[in-house]
Amino acid sequence: MNFVAIRMLTGDRAKYLGLIFAIAFASFLLENQSSIFAGVVGRTASQILDVTDTDIWVMDPNTQYVDEIRALTENDLYRVRGVPGVQWAVRLFKGLPRAKAPDGKFRVVILMGLDDATLVGAPGRMLLGSTADLSQPDAIIIDRAGYMFFFPGQPFTLGRTLELNDHRVKIVGLAEASPPFQTFPVVFARYSQAITYVGQERNLMSFVLVKAQPGIVLKDLCRRIEATTGLHAATTYDFARQTIVYYLRNTGIPVNFGITITIALIVGTVVAGQTFYIFTIESLKQFGVLKAVGVTNRRLTGMILLQACLVGIIGFSIGTGLCAAFFLVTGKLLLQTRGFILLWQSAVGTGALILLIVIVASLLSIRRVVVLEPAMVFRGTQNGLARRRFAFLGSIFRRNRGRSRPLRPAIGMSNGSTTNGAIAVHCRGLRKEFGEGQAKALVLRGVDLDVPLGQMTLLVGPSGCGKTTLLSAVTGLLDTNDGELAVLDEPLNQLPGHQRILFRRRNLGFVFQEYNLLPALTAAENVALPLLAAGVARRRAVERSKRLLDSLGMGARAEALPAQLSGGEQQRVALARALVHEPRLIVCDEPTSALDAETGHRVMELLAQVAVRPERAVLVVTHDSRIFDFASAIAHMNDGQIVRTETRAGPRVNGDGVPEPGSLLLAQVSARPAHA
Ligand SMILES: Nc1ncnc2c1ncn2[C@@H]1O[C@H](COP(=O)(O)OP(=O)(O)OP(=O)(O)O)[C@@H](O)[C@H]1O
């Protein structure tokens, strides 16, 4: 049945693409926003993480994060150097002087002053020049984004000059630095020169960068430095985290992104979840058909979960692909978004979330499918519903009228009228009510009916009198409230649900008024449904169905979709579906009412010809008096009871086995007027 689930899903292109789009959209939004959030937050620690050749950052105890620094003294540096376990310790300056380009354009820059001798903290990725060139007087290295700001549209060349607080400096290198949170350009210089660029401050050392001796546990060394010097020491990783936490606590970033991500989540959940839910609800009738032909709730649940996982995976993959492409393209094209990437954590989290969303949506819709009364497949179109609503009013009126009357005893049809005396359906005093309290309506008011094997029996009566309800009860699709019901000698209304399904699977064939073919399956696949439900392999089931369609004159149309078939052809396919598993009872609800007279006649001919067999009973509900001649018996129903039956000779069959309706005789009328 898995292929049926997939076809149902993909059959309606517009809905399917809508679903995929909704999930892809939600995935994209979630991954995009969470990755940008992580990227922005990560930038606050860019200057720390870019210094890869150090283990520990030592700073004033009041320095909380990398961008607001209380200066250290030269003495502090020497004390750190004296701590056991320190291999080397060097100074680092970080300041924010103002830089001016020759054309007057100016901007605050992040200036990193590196230890003169070792250049610890120099950029790792040089695009032009070399860090050693910093030894030249007034030399600086600038990051690519800064260069592009000061010299927009100009080729990357060295030797250009800038003014840093009125000091003229020369660009000797171009580096790739991680983008800082403030989006300022990043400039590197020697410590001794950097401090001359920033003016009046006396103590200019921002940090002491420490390399630990091999084999030393960094956390221990941090504690030792703190104990010895009274300064604060943190590993590179801890200091980066400390800075990130500071920004998260003290800026609106988390709130801002929190809102966007929450909106993405809500939009994603609502759009994806609801679209999938609606998709299932709109397919309820199809699920009803599957239930009617004997597909178990477990199987249906599996089908829905399969559909959910499929759209979830496809939608998520597309969304993730788009998000990765987004970062790839914008990272290349835009300076502002450089360094932003789709984080695997974000993709994994989003994937899990999408899975959760579709599974919750499918669980909700599964509930609808599980509690679905398969009897709903007998319900007609809008027209039919409107008709039923009027009928319902009529039945209230009749019921009120009838309240003072005693219930009429109904007449069974078994008395000597069967071909071989065997009874397929036996009802006595069958009662069914709908609703509760005030709205309670007794629809079957003690039905007595026998449907013999080897015949076609018609059930006729005014609209709303309970024919469909009786049919649903007789086929175990609807629970009854009271009365005796034996179908092929099984007490169907007393069997537990699962056994009822198995019984239906083996013994019942359905023809519905609306044909109820699954639109995404071909004619042959539709016919094969009862076999598939019974576990026959798809190929064998479809082959058998094709042979049957062939014998019904539909061989050439076996691969057609229902939408490509005429009404008569669809009803023939539905007939084949009812016959394919050779059931012993076939029930049809108004099989000709959607057809014109001639087509309806031909369908009935076919039904009489192929369905009526000695070991099989056919029960047909109809309004159509033109097909009465095909019946061996007619049960008249009114107001929830069988009030009259006619026994007929049944159709005379010609040499080809085709019944000749014109030749039918009215054999016997067990007359008893409906309102006697
Ligand atoms: N699930 C339900 N809940 C409440 N009332 C229902 C339900 N199903 C049927 N009824 C009512 O039971 C009555 C009989 O309905 P049913 O569909 O069996 O009539 P019918 O004889 O098949 O009519 P029609 O010829 O129009 O198809 C109607 O009044 C209908 O409104």
Ligand SMILES: [Mg+2]
């Ligand atoms: Mg009906």
